[in-house]
Amino acid sequence: MFQPNMFDTHHQLLDMATHKTLENEVGMIRVEDEFESSRSATENMEAISGDDDQDPNQRPKKKRYHRHTQHQIQELEGFFKECPHPDDKQRKELSRRLSLEPLQIKFWFQNKRTQMKAQHERHENMQLRAENEKLRVDNIRFNEALSNATCPNCGGPAAIGEMSFDEQHLRIENARLREEIDRISSIAAKYVGKPLMTYPQLPHLPPHSLDLGVGNFGLQSGLVGDMYGGAGDLLRSAALPTEVDKPMIIELAVAAMEELVKMAQLGEPLWLMSADNSTEILSQDEYFRMFPRGIGPTPLGLKSEASRDSAVVIMNHMNLVEILMDANQWSSLFAGIVSRAMTLVVLSTGVAGNYNGALQVMTAEFQVPSPLVPTRESYFVRYCKQHGNGTWVVVDVSLDSLRASPVLRCRRRPSGCLIQELPNGYSKVTWVEHVEVDDSSGHSIYQLLVNSGLGFGAKRWVATLDRRCERLASVMATSISSGDGGVITSPEGRKSMLKLAERMVMSFCTGVGASTAHTWTTLSGSGPDNVRVMTRKSMDDPGRPPGIVLSAATSFWMPVPPKRVFDFLRDENSRNEWDILSNGGLVQEMAHIANGRDPGNCVSLLRVNSANSSQSNMLILQESCTDSTGSFVVYAPIDIVAMNVVLNGGDPDYVALLPSGFAILPDGPVAAHGGGALVVGSGGSLLTVAFQILVDSVPTAKLSLGSVATVNSLIKCTAERIKAAVMIDNT
Structure with missing residues (x-):
């Protein structure tokens, strides 16, 4: 018998759309209830209440509410467009700038998000109503056609077959996936494999992509802006x-x-092992045989690294x-x-x-x-x-x-x-x-x-x-090491200290390389001991002290294994051999947090006990980290009051830091004597020494030549001290 299942399927689609409409209506009411509840919470928080022990028979005083000014609303609306979910740091900054409590900021954003959600669902509900009405009209038309349906084989009335909801859902999903596969396959068959530089001007296609959730072209919110300053680069x-x-x-x-x-x-044969079985080497001939078209041949003047x-x-x-x-x-x-x-x-x-x-x-x-x-x-x-x-x-x-x-x-x-x-x-x-x-x-x-x-x-x-x-x-661990001497007393303090050290290392790494965002100036003559300097103005950054910061860096080679250099620089007992700023004082490790299998991966809090009784002691936060391809030792002087806040689990983002330190790299793979396996770092070391020093606390001040000369002398003297100490110990 002829079974027109399409009509039965249409019935179920209609029921689903009607059910979805009712769900949205109920959901919108719940959202509006949540909005009213959130607004009430905000107003209750902002209300000025009377004494807690007032007479219960007395008529309660009328609450007075804080109304945001037009300026505050404009600022909040503008920030919401860029970032509807501000974090704690951003809320604190907004509260400071707009003279509002952090909770007021939090509840305002909650209310705003709830309001936007309600508006969106109201609009979606209107669309579903229109779609539902269209389905009702179609259903009437299909029912009329169904009542007159006949079997093409016997001419008798057609029997309506049964189709489960799961089967219907699978049929719809299979049709969607089949369409998606066909579209991607046709694209790949038509264009994939042609050299990139020779692609023709392609025709305009419908705005589909490889999967669900495709949007139109546009800048991702919050990522493009003044993040990288005025660098005219890529x-x-x-x-x-x-x-x-x-x-x-x-x-x-x-x-x-x-x-x-x-x-x-x-x-x-695509990947071949080196003679010492330590490195996988790509066979270029096999690569171009296996991927003959790809994105085209290697451009002239470029060499391949794989x-x-x-x-x-x-x-x-x-x-x-x-x-x-x-x-x-x-x-x-x-x-x-x-x-x-x-x-x-x-x-x-x-x-x-x-x-x-x-x-x-x-x-x-x-x-x-x-x-x-x-x-x-x-x-x-x-x-x-x-x-x-x-x-x-x-x-x-x-x-x-x-x-x-x-x-x-x-x-x-x-x-x-x-x-x-x-x-x-x-x-x-x-x-x-x-x-x-x-x-x-x-x-x-x-x-x-x-x-x-x-x-x-x-x-x-x-x-x-x-x-x-x-x-x-290691950050997720909750145990407190017994070797911390009681300085770190809680998991929150441990986590805050690790978070502060992570920001310190990131700041060091982003400021020590040859990024096009930086403008390095060479101070000394030619040769490997060049000192490069640059200046930065720090303003309105809670993570840096305000003023003019002078960064200086130099890189040089030493015929000493990287591990020896790393162990020397991270050891607090040898710090007075190279650290001029410690002024010969005794350095003591107050806290130690291991964060890796290698004992060199750790965060330390050091105290420099000044040799001069008239000078106060100094705290230094230090992180050392190492792997088979390189090592870092990064440190920064830190205020005692600020460090106490961190150790008590306070927010480390507001602690001002100027990190200095070292990057230690091998000068290349060197084969061991006697034809043994290749050992990374068995040759010499490439050491980068970098300092950041606040030369003036006024951001608008002019940089003096004396400050530049002082920093230049400091970094060159430190490099010479490290060379002398390590070379003597390595003989």
């Missing part, structure tokens, strides 16, 4: 993609994802995916490698609840912690996709054809990582880093480090990730 030269560019970006991301998965999983490494890290796979897809979290996690990062356009947010199918256009600047190594700027698309249960892939690939600048110094072929879920919150990460770059302008003492892949390659990314995951696990 962040300005990178043109925003247009709707015409969008299909090409999607196609390129799909092809890059396919290529990265293969490169992460395949072995020989490396692969893997490790098991202490982080849940979904947490790692979330960090990689957030520019701020990503640059914070890899602060020693990513000097700056920005998300320009979010093309797809992915499936609701995770980043499956997320697609975004980004810019980033990659660095080695030294002013002598030029940074690598990249303009690329980042694509995240789930491949099977518990396996995720995040891939980057350059968008060179969309750049405004014709000069190409660095191009990222498909690079990124494959993340596999492991038990107990661990993940296995396989990292592929494949770039084409012109690094001819770098200093000669860093040439071997960069060429070996230890500067920008996969080994450095994986080693940094492993170390940072250990640190994050």
